[in-house]
Amino acid sequence: MEYGGLFSEDTRSFFRSPVRDIFRRVDLNSIYSFAGGYPSAETFPLEEFKETMREAVDRYGGKAFQYGATQGVTELREVLSARYGVPMERIQITTSSQQGIDVCTRILADPGDVILTSDPSYLGALQSFRSYRADVVGVPHEDAPERFRQAWRAAISRVLESGRKVKFLYMIPDFQNPSGETLTLREREILVSLAEEYGFLVVEDSPYRELRYSGEPVPTMYSLAPDTVLHLGSFSKIFAPGFRLGWIFGNPEVLDKIYVCKQSLDLCPPVFDQYVAAEFMGSGRLDRNLVKSISLYREKRDLMLSLLEENMPDGVTWTHPDGGLFLFLTMPEDFDSVAFYDTALDAGVAYVAGSFFRTDGGGRNTMRLNFSFMTPERITEGIKLLAKLLGGR
Amino acid sequence: MEYGGLFSEDTRSFFRSPVRDIFRRVDLNSIYSFAGGYPSAETFPLEEFKETMREAVDRYGGKAFQYGATQGVTELREVLSARYGVPMERIQITTSSQQGIDVCTRILADPGDVILTSDPSYLGALQSFRSYRADVVGVPHEDAPERFRQAWRAAISRVLESGRKVKFLYMIPDFQNPSGETLTLREREILVSLAEEYGFLVVEDSPYRELRYSGEPVPTMYSLAPDTVLHLGSFSKIFAPGFRLGWIFGNPEVLDKIYVCKQSLDLCPPVFDQYVAAEFMGSGRLDRNLVKSISLYREKRDLMLSLLEENMPDGVTWTHPDGGLFLFLTMPEDFDSVAFYDTALDAGVAYVAGSFFRTDGGGRNTMRLNFSFMTPERITEGIKLLAKLLGGR
Numbered sequence: 001m002e003y004g005g006l007f008s009e010d011t012r013s014f015f016r017s018p019v020r021d022i023f024r025r026v027d028l029n030s031i032y033s034f035a036g037g038y039p040s041a042e043t044f045p046l047e048e049f050k051e052t053m054r055e056a057v058d059r060y061g062g063k064a065f066q067y068g069a070t071q072g073v074t075e076l077r078e079v080l081s082a083r084y085g086v087p088m089e090r091i092q093i094t095t096s097s098q099q100g101i102d103v104c105t106r107i108l109a110d111p112g113d114v115i116l117t118s119d120p121s122y123l124g125a126l127q128s129f130r131s132y133r134a135d136v137v138g139v140p141h142e143d144a145p146e147r148f149r150q151a152w153r154a155a156i157s158r159v160l161e162s163g164r165k166v167k168f169l170y171m172i173p174d175f176q177n178p179s180g181e182t183l184t185l186r187e188r189e190i191l192v193s194l195a196e197e198y199g200f201l202v203v204e205d206s207p208y209r210e211l212r213y214s215g216e217p218v219p220t221m222y223s224l225a226p227d228t229v230l231h232l233g234s235f236s237k238i239f240a241p242g243f244r245l246g247w248i249f250g251n252p253e254v255l256d257k258i259y260v261c262k263q264s265l266d267l268c269p270p271v272f273d274q275y276v277a278a279e280f281m282g283s284g285r286l287d288r289n290l291v292k293s294i295s296l297y298r299e300k301r302d303l304m305l306s307l308l309e310e311n312m313p314d315g316v317t318w319t320h321p322d323g324g325l326f327l328f329l330t331m332p333e334d335f336d337s338v339a340f341y342d343t344a345l346d347a348g349v350a351y352v353a354g355s356f357f358r359t360d361g362g363g364r365n366t367m368r369l370n371f372s373f374m375t376p377e378r379i380t381e382g383i384k385l386l387a388k389l390l391g392g393r
Numbered sequence: 394m395e396y397g398g399l400f401s402e403d404t405r406s407f408f409r410s411p412v413r414d415i416f417r418r419v420d421l422n423s424i425y426s427f428a429g430g431y432p433s434a435e436t437f438p439l440e441e442f443k444e445t446m447r448e449a450v451d452r453y454g455g456k457a458f459q460y461g462a463t464q465g466v467t468e469l470r471e472v473l474s475a476r477y478g479v480p481m482e483r484i485q486i487t488t489s490s491q492q493g494i495d496v497c498t499r500i501l502a503d504p505g506d507v508i509l510t511s512d513p514s515y516l517g518a519l520q521s522f523r524s525y526r527a528d529v530v531g532v533p534h535e536d537a538p539e540r541f542r543q544a545w546r547a548a549i550s551r552v553l554e555s556g557r558k559v560k561f562l563y564m565i566p567d568f569q570n571p572s573g574e575t576l577t578l579r580e581r582e583i584l585v586s587l588a589e590e591y592g593f594l595v596v597e598d599s600p601y602r603e604l605r606y607s608g609e610p611v612p613t614m615y616s617l618a619p620d621t622v623l624h625l626g627s628f629s630k631i632f633a634p635g636f637r638l639g640w641i642f643g644n645p646e647v648l649d650k651i652y653v654c655k656q657s658l659d660l661c662p663p664v665f666d667q668y669v670a671a672e673f674m675g676s677g678r679l680d681r682n683l684v685k686s687i688s689l690y691r692e693k694r695d696l697m698l699s700l701l702e703e704n705m706p707d708g709v710t711w712t713h714p715d716g717g718l719f720l721f722l723t724m725p726e727d728f729d730s731v732a733f734y735d736t737a738l739d740a741g742v743a744y745v746a747g748s749f750f751r752t753d754g755g756g757r758n759t760m761r762l763n764f765s766f767m768t769p770e771r772i773t774e775g776i777k778l779l780a781k782l783l784g785g786r
């Protein structure tokens with residue numbers, strides 16, 4: 001059978017994640033992998049997980065294995081409500097925060113509508129935006145607040161002049177993926193006020209927010225404008241990505257559209273996973289474990305920074321993130337991280353080329369390095385190997 | 394903020410599941426619920442589940458809590474491959490078989506494309522089809538093979554004459570939801586040959602196939618034409634719906650589109666759930682448990698049939714399914730099961746009005762009754778109450 005003529009228009013805009021495709025080609029444990037956004041398996045307390053699961057079965061019985069409510073089970077929404085001070089009717093559980101991104105795009109963007117984002121931005125979000133044939137407009141970061149505001153306002157004006165609509169602005173304000181950078185309060189206020197002025201929503205993607213290793217927390221954009229901002233949270237970095245769970249905080253009218261959409265997407269989030277998450281979070285285990293994870297990741301970040309300092313050749317620079325899982329390298333102008341990738345992988349080291357995170361394919365002289373996944377020993381060996389390949393010490 | 398102008402065109406075609414909305418309004422255990430397609434909690438062997446989870450953690454360690462491959466974890470795909478004799482490259486794991494329906498629609502249907510289905514058909518599928526603004530064309534069942542073929546061919550011809558494309562035909566051939574009916578081999582062959590003749594795909598939705606209480610299995614449509622049929626399977630009825638897991642068997646070229654789409658939908662199916670399912674199925678526990686479930690559901694079906702026989706007023710008829718979870722009642726022509734619903738719910742009994750399963754809103758004198766969820770005692774009380782409300786004995 002000839003399938004070509006049967007596929008939908010959307011499929012023409014699908015593009016593969018180079019990150020996920022690496023994992024299809026290569027066993028992660030056989031190489032030095034700076035590629036994925038994987039938490040360290042050391043942060044999974046297996047005995048506590050077993051104990052929590054036993055408790056969840058004993059406490060909830062058959063209910064834990066039955067179909068559940070589309071908005072998520074009450075017990076998990078209650079724990080989130082108490083932890084973050086958000087009313088129950090503003091909480092929707094999602095089957096991963098990736099689903100949160102996808103469903104927000106689905107209910108908001110028609111083909112040709114514009115989604116604004118930082119440039120670079122999260123690859124999985126770009127995949128989702130483009131899969132609905134939205135136009136993605138990236139805005140590079142400007143440091144001074146007034147130039148920051150002008151850059152975003154100019155981007156919005158160009159979109160409106162072209163006769164298109166801005167549906168939402170997508171941002172990872174804390175320890176951004178891939179850059180590791182955090183928006184200041186002033187920058188957050190600017191983005192929210194532009195959204196209110198021009199009448200579009202902000203999707204605040206916050207999977208790394210609780211992984212802070214230095215500096216002071218900045219208020220979420222959601223806390224500044226809870227009816228303008230849809231806040232996406234994730235259990236993947238604070239609990240375990242193997243349970244596919246995230247959440248959305250937002251205005252109930254918007255959440256209702258997501259609720260109805262989610263009925264046809266997958267009926268409900270994974271029910272057993274939700275009860276385990278509720279138990280793990282509600283019993284205080286999650287917070288105790290998070291303290292350990294933060295300490296572990298802080299050490300790894302510091303190790304990465306000092307290894308880069310010691311080993312990288314002149315002309316390479318990198319970000320100094322206060323949290324999250326990534327730092328972002330900039331090589332000399334003529335370096336091509338896409339072309340170099342096969343050489344690196346053949347030598348046994350993987351990264352993600354920075355241009356994959358760009359809306360315009362630029363930034364070929366950049367790369368994203370993850371510091372959470374590997375052990376300190378393997379990070380050390382891996383960075384030394386990568387630096388050597390790049391002509392460093 | 395005014396949200397109205399921000400929502401996508403698709404959202405205008407969203408409609409709420411009356412079934413899921415019942416569950417939002419009413420505690421299922423406080424009423425006689427014939428409404429949902431819920432398995433009985435008696436079929437969840439809690440101690441075995443705990444044991445299986447412990448084993449999964451011990452065997453797979455941190456891997457069970459990490460991100461997994463988009464196509465599903467190898468171990469689960471291997472168990473399915475062995476059980477159903479399908480090659481690995483033809484297996485995609487989905488986050489519920491509802492996601493299977495949704496993702497097939499997403500990669501195939503543009504607004505205005507036609508999806509053919511039986512009339513009545515599964516409500517969650519209709520929700521998904523319409524959410525992508527596909528035109529759903531329902532074909533009522535004809536008993537004689539030649540009339541069956543003519544009815545489908547006539548429907549296809551009308552679509553083609555109107556200048557629209559048929560993208561796929563959606564069917565639940567075994568113990569259909571809602572009717573409980575099973576297609577004969579001859580009927581399956583006719584549908585597959587029409588798909589091949591006209592060049593569209595068949596989506597065979599098979600969540601109930603292994604719940605057979607009488608009669609002989611009929612070959613799957615997938616086994617007749619594995620490159621024309623996408624076969625959707627589900628763990629919800631043979632294991633537990635609280636683990637959101639299903640699978641798709643199909644041609645690798647089509648599965649590759651689903652694979653890329655799924656990257657942006659939710660990255661990967663729930664990983665821990667998959668390892669537990671692999672352990673439960675691979676260890677033989679699933680088959681042992683399935684024997685018990687089948688025996689339990691057979692008793693409940695037989696009980697329902699004899700209760701209906703004893704208690705229903707004249708002029709009410711019903712299907713006699715060989716398996717699955719439902720039977721379908723037809724009341725006298727002037728009965729309105731939508732209007733009657735509130736009366737029934739006030740009296741403490743819930744069903745789903747048959748018109749919700751119709752593509753044309755017809756069949757208001759029909760209703761779907763589930764017989765798997767409640768205990769025999771509550772089924773007995775519930776049917777007596779319903780029959781009394783309907784003017785029976």
